[in-house]
Amino acid sequence: MSVTATVITLAILIWLVRGLTRRRRDITPRWSEQRLLIAGGVIMPLVVVTAVSVLAVGVIQASERTEPEMRIEVEGHQYWWEVTYADGQETANEIHIPAGVPVEMVLTSDDVNHSFWVPALGGKLDLIPGSTNEKVIEADEPGVYEGLCAEYCGIQHANMRFLIIAQPRDEFDAWLADQTRPAAAPEGVEARRGQQVFEQQACSGCHTVRGNRVADGEQGPDLTHVASRSTLAGLAIVNTEAGRRRWVAHPQIVKDGNEMPAVPLTPDELDAVLAYLDGLR
């Protein structure tokens, strides 16, 4: 399609150059002027448009036909993605799917419009509050595909990205089974103290840690297996110990204007919380 357009573009440009360099006196146009107008301005676009439209309609109809084998709920939040699997397993910003299987994304929004887009796996579809959109994607090869929010949704729209992690079926099943577990109990003094801090501080009001009765907040991502992800906060940081530290200490510096406030923690408390988070695998 784009090739056709480019060829036509070039042809017309050449026409234009001819017009600028040669004069009517020395050439006799093959067509009369009005005929050129009809040929170039009516017939050519009609042919091209018909051709590309037929192709396009074909693709649209085909895209309607794929039958999904699995459904994943994806809810957009200012500025992160909540991902829920059939048995209530919840994660954020990293969507694991089995490779070679058509998977349906059930797209809804908690606040404003967002748009789900994985450039390597196809087009985009919006997440609109009050309605549900469905989009089937399929990764032929295992691998990590980057996705992003394509609809302007506020100050940190730029950092509302995510990963599609396509795995061979058995690896995926293992991962999903692992995610089904409630959170691991904290190991060691530091981590246990961290859990206490987490429960007493604001953290637990916004984040859910499945298996922990205090931590049942809904505003932020589910942290049950947070340490098992490779990135955090819509790909704003890499999920290393250092990255987590930077995030928990200065979320508003890492991702200016996002919905998680900086919770005032003493250095000790911070160390403890990080030890706790480290155990949430």
Place this chain on the structure above:
Amino acid sequence: MTLAERPVPRVAAPFAALQRTWDDRPGIPGMLESVDHKRIGTRYLVTAFAFLLIGGVEALLMRLQLAGPDAEVVGAQAYNELMTMHGTTMIFLFNTPVFAGFGNYVLPLQVGTRDMAFPRLNALSYWVYLSAGGLLYSSFLFGAVPDGGWFAYVPLSGNRAFSGGLGMDFWAVGIAFLGVSTTVGAINFLVTAIRMRTPGMTWPRVPVFVWGVVVMSLMIVFALPAITLAGLTLEADRNFGFNFFDAAAGGEPILYQHLFWIWGHPEVYLLFIPATGIVSTIIPVFCRRRLVGYPLVVASLVATGFISFGLWLHHMFATGVPALSADFFSVASALIAIPTGVQFFAWVSTIATAPVRPRLEPPMLFAVGFLVTFLIGGMTGIMVAMVPFDWAAHDSYFVVAHFHYVLFGGTVFPTFAGLHYWFPKMTGRMLDRRTAIVSFWLIFAGFHVTFFPQHILGLMGMPRRVYTYTEGYGTAFDVMNLISSVGAFVIAAGIALMTWNFLRSRRRGAEAPADPWGADTLEWSISSPAPAYNYAAFADVESHAPLWDWDEGRTRTAVAVVDDEDLTQPLGGHHRTIVTSALEADEVEVVTMPSPAAWPFALALASLVICIGIVASSWLIAGVGALGVTVAMVAWQQGIAER
């Protein structure tokens, strides 16, 4: 010897009495009262140009922020504000008004009359435009700059919970207010074109630019209510607890998108249509060749205007519309290639069959720059009209590239062409040709350097409206963004040079003859700058290129006396002019136009006070404004002589 037999020389002296009657009082009172369409037109052009510079500086700041990965030049919030104000300024405060400016200056001249049909409403249009622009930009003073993007989608912009502060209130109220100006202006253009054409100017003899303004105005009349409604409902939701768009209270967020684009799509074409009118005016003049296929071109303008009301959904393909409607709107969008193609080939044929080598004077250069640039923009338009392609390209830099090619290429190049073309008529001075040519090349080269790489960036997956991107998308990605930023500064250099040329030549340019280009429409038959009364007598025209008819030796006649009144002399100090019948422009009547008055200015100011009241949620301020509006409207009636 009766007047009918006496040839009247073109020199201004015999019409000194007319000049005195039509001229404004000197000083500030005259400025505030003026209803002279040329003065108002020039004001529109200057103000719009100033907004272009402001919007351009905003773009430069954005491009600085995007020049490299993870840059921290302006930061997230400021970037979003700049992005919103850039788009809003360019569309609402520069592009739409600039054509109101051309329309105001050129349309009455080209139809051979002395003023617009409703001179005071015309003044009102300008003052409201200025006030609304002021209102939008005053948001900077309050540190509450709109940041919802130029189409202010809900719920993000429609709910204080997601967009706190007054930023989007300034936007919603400002846009609805500006709509008054645009609508009133459009109605004025329509009635002027319908009733004020010089004798003999039947519709097939109306210059193409006037046709362009007529179609633009028709589109405004039918499209503008949608944005007014969008603005008002948005403000009602934000500020007064209404629930048009709140899904939780039974509203529909998607409805806003429909309302916006029902206006928004016709809007971009109603910018494009008068722009093509300028191109269709300029190309024939510099090729000394009547426009090939004039009737087909006019038919295309009308057809484009008509079809453009059925395309809005192509901005919403990614919202999950049913496949059938997607198919329909996709094909309809692509079909617009036909009327546009007809126009395009009319220009190409005109150039190709010119009897002389086309003269590449600055206006013509910009027109050719338009052809090349718009062609590419049009082709990418056809590409994004194809749904599967759009699912990939939507909200990516590919779309940003498309719309800068059509907006900058398709409407700004013609704007610059028009400014260079009519500058001598407006100021009585010539622009410096060399400077103009250098600035053209800077702008043209800078433009393509800036925006061509954005196509590729879009296809690589760069979304629009992001304030930054991380390293790791590869060197190509970073380099292309850098090139794009560099290009923006080349454009800036070109525009700066052009601005300097305008400012300098206005006083120091060579004196302009009445007709520096050898043009074909009526405005070139009077002195440069045009006298306050425009025409002492009303020319009879026999085609859409009357001056060339006269060149070819047709006799030149003009209506100077109606009944017993000699129109070359003012009657009782009134602004007198003629109206003609709507279709054939053959019957003639003399009418008295309203005199200059400052009430339009007062009305605009009072309305501005109401708007401020709404933004500030203060019934007191709004009430004071309403009182002022009433007073100004009653006082307005003064001095409107009976027709």
Place this chain on the structure above:
Amino acid sequence: MTAAVVDATHRTVTSRPTGRSLGWWGMVWTIATEGLLFGLLLFSYFFIRTNSPTWPQGEISDPELTLTAIRTVILLGSTIPAHMAHRAAQRGDRRATAWGLGTAWLMGAVFLAGHFYDLTKELAEFRADDNAYASLWYAITNLHALHVGVGLIIFGFLWLRTLARMEPQGEPVEGGVLYWHFVDVVWVFVYTSLYLSVSL
């Protein structure tokens, strides 16, 4: 291009009627754009209505029909005296013009009074911020009432001018009456959409 600026031979013509006044043309386009505004509001109304499981939404009861029907008849009836005023103004019959305008004004005023009466009852039951139905309801009915109000101001103004024997009267009355007809036609659509199609 000297040819373009040479002198023309001046012609004398006799004036002939050129058709409707400039004001009338201005009014036609104003009505077109205003009509679209109402059209889009009704589009929004049906857009939200078709996507809503219940209509009216929430606890709001169906709109009341009888009194509104009477109001409707009065408003539509007022087009007759308005039309007569227009014809009389064209004839130059000032007395009949004043009567026509006055009668139409009174009928319009009754309609508007009825609107305010309804409004007090509605406000007691629901408010614009309750839900989308309520928002649309108040936006549309009040916007129409605002137009009736503007029509009353125009008619009042024309009436005074007619009484004060200002010359000539035909053209402004022509525009004013056209506007009045427009306001009536809009009401037909509003009444059918907001009242009849919900309650019947």
